[in-house]
Amino acid sequence: MEVPILKQGQVLIATFxxxxxxxxxxxxxxxxVQQVVRFRSRAVIVDVTAMDVMDSFASRTLREIAHMIRLRGAETVIVGIQPEVAFAMVQxxxxxxxxxxxxxxxxxxxxxxxKFKIMK
Amino acid sequence: MSRVEIRVTISSDQDIVLARQKGRSLALELGFSSGDATLIATAISELARNIVSYAGNGQILLRDIQNSTRVGISVTASDDGPGIPNISQALRDGFSTSGSLGLGLPGVRRLMDEFEINSKPGQGTKVGVKKWRP
Structure with a gap:
């Protein structure tokens, strides 16, 4: 199941x-990472609202995504971590x-x- | 005495998803809160991933359990992989031989109420965990 990536101006939005x-x-x-390069995006939002489990692999992949995108000079924001998922992650x-x-x-x-206004 | 017994064969990353989904539904069926079901599903995900990463294939057995006062869920992950040479090391946070975060086994122990591991080099690994409904 591929994750759809939406382009909204300078921001890419991936919905899990x-x-x-x-x-x-x-x-x-x-x-x-490819699309950030292709569209010269400034930021990526990864929406994990629908995710029922965030295990060590998923969490490591999210961190890698954020770090790779930072090396491109763009910013990543993870949104929508559910309270129960957050609880399990901390445990x-x-x-x-x-x-x-x-x-x-x-x-x-x-x-x-x-953030971008501050940078302007 | 358990009434439900669900066996999931684990041989690919798709099976990890299947195992944790089945675990979550069984937990909810047994009356666990959705928060506890998430903890259980997360533990199953870690155990199933260990099977895929270290042994290649194995199985996850999900059962309902009860003692005189409470009901709970039991998850057993077993494989015929290379086994763990040093169990106490594997149970330490941050230790990993696969390039992962090394939070798998110690993390699973924190997520569940009871934790048991049996492993010998060359003889596979069996991890059994239980969580009781509060």
Whole structure:
């Protein structure tokens, strides 16, 4: 199941489905990095609202995505981590350190708008 | 005495998703809250991933359990892979031989109430975990 990537101006938005396999996550990682280059995007929002489980592999892949995109000079925001998923992540010891997070898509966009205004 | 027994054969990353989905539905069926079901599904995901990464294939057995006062869920992950030479090392945070974060087994132990592991080099690995409904 491929993750759809939406282009909204200078921002790319990837929306996760509930049941992503490792292969899907790896595919998303390559697709996102390629599209950031292709569209010269300033930022990527990864919406994980629908994700039922965030295990160590998913969390590591998200961190890798964020770091790769940062090396391209763009910003990644993870939005929509569900409270139960957050609870399980902390128990498991996963922190997503160094990666920006926001409550939902709207908050994520607001965060990026503010950030880019400051940079102008 | 368990009434439900679900066996999921694990040989690819798709099976990891299947195992955790089946685990979540069984947990909800047994009356676990959706928060607890998420913890259980996350633990199953880690255990199934260990099978795929270290042994190639194996199985996850999901069962309902009960004692005199409570009901719960039992998850057993078994494989005939290379086994774990040093179990106490494998249970330490940050230790990994596969390039992962090394949070798998110690993380699973934190997510569940009971944790048991049996492994010998060359004789496969069996991890059994339980969670009781509060």
């Amino acid at each position: 489905q509930a049941a992503l396999s490792d292969a899907d996550l790896n595919q998303l990682r390559s697709a996102l 498991l010891g996963l922190t997503l350190e160094g990666v920006a997070t926001a409550l939902d898509l709207e908050e994520g966009l607001a965060y990026l708008n503010q």
